[in-house]
Amino acid sequence: MKPRSLKPTWRAVLRVLLPAAVIAAIIGAWQIAAANGAIAEALSIEPFLVPSPAEVGDALWDSRTLLLENAWVTLREILLGLLAGVLLGIGLSILMRFSRTLRDAVYPLTVALQAVPIVVIAPILVIWFGYGIWPKVIIVALACFFPITVTTLDGFRSVDPEAVKMMRTLDASRRQIFTRVEAPSALPSFFSGAKVAVAIAPIVALFAELAGSNSGLMRLIVEDNNNFHEARVFAAAVVLAVIGVLLVGLTALAQRLVVTWR
């Protein structure tokens, strides 16, 4: 028997509607459970510690300026860190592509650096660089350059040797082989690394803020949590989720625009 299949247009509509319905159902259930105190009762805590989605929405609106100010601080840390990480990752992978010696010398250190937990480095950098934005940018960059370096380098190595040979017979110089064959070949791998970097960057930025900061979403979350202002903690989480989804979405979009041949 033929499996039942839907028309592509319906499939596309459902792909938007279904997740929206799931999210709506969860929010609805949470609203009911929070409003009648069921969650607080189950956890044996005071009902004001369990904000309903409506209260979170109120907090989002009432504290919009505060949230946006702090979100901008965190977003800047993420973006600057990502930018530095991407540039560092691309630069290092290109250098390692061209110098076997450099690769042998530096690659183990890159891996070792990655093995040191961010939680450990963050407080040290705060001591060294103060409470400002730079320790956060450095930590995000350190965390992000590794996946990009490794995947981009793999991309260079995955180049079809026959294509390189073909280019040599077409009088290509070393540089032309790099720009016309190796670099485009490595782009899909680079984007795999970039997606990982973009996914971890917000988490790393929050960790860095936790280690010491005057502003930023994590700073706000810690303060609100200490003051039992739970609705705003959830509101900050919503803002973070939006930032995360936007970053991942923009990266995927960039990949679609650049890597047109897959």
Add this chain to the structure above:
Amino acid sequence: MSVVARGLSHAYGELRSLDSIELEAPPGEVVAFVGPSGCGKSTLLEIACGLREPSAGTISVEGATDAKGRLSHCAYMPQRDLLLPWFSALDNAGLALRNRGVGRAEARGRAGELFERFGLAGFEGSWPQELSGGMRQRVAFLRTLVAGKPVLLLDEPFASLDAISRAEMQEWLAGALRADGRTVLLVSHDLEEALYLADRVLVLSSRPGRVVKELTAPDPRAADRDGAVTDPAFVAAREAALRALHAGAR
């Protein structure tokens, strides 16, 4: 002489791949090498175009004996089309010009002039992945021609195609080669293809490859491939080559 090899041998470490190859190809001749898999046919082409050096003996292309000189006189068409998926058909065809520093517009213009003749008119802007196997091979051949070298090296140009497109492409290539008049070294494991496309066929033994038989292709050939390959002279030449191939494979 366009290509001359004397006592040409090659080994990958202990593994001997080619043994004392002698060859003299005058300008404009199409020479085919036929032999079993692994007999060093592709290695021979890679040596000719300077991607490898022989272990013993000499080879010269248009008088050049060093690798760089040979490379500058040879255009090599590998087994797979190796079209770069991030360039359009036109930009792939013009790659050699771009590599030599010709501007993008001029390279496109010069490569584009050949698209019509190769049955590719209208596909200039297509991405390689949008083209059929036969069309991709034609773009790859065009890319080799546009390089403007006096010697063409074709390594099993249609090995990746199905039988029908292959026969069509052979017919097309025979016409293109006749019209072009360049010296061609062609490698194939298909006797019929070799006899149909080449003026002369050298049958190689299994590894290490040495020339066990030299055949002159029947001439003149019928214009259409079906007519040519069923001609009694062609069938006789094919039989002789087949016997040599089997004897050499033992």
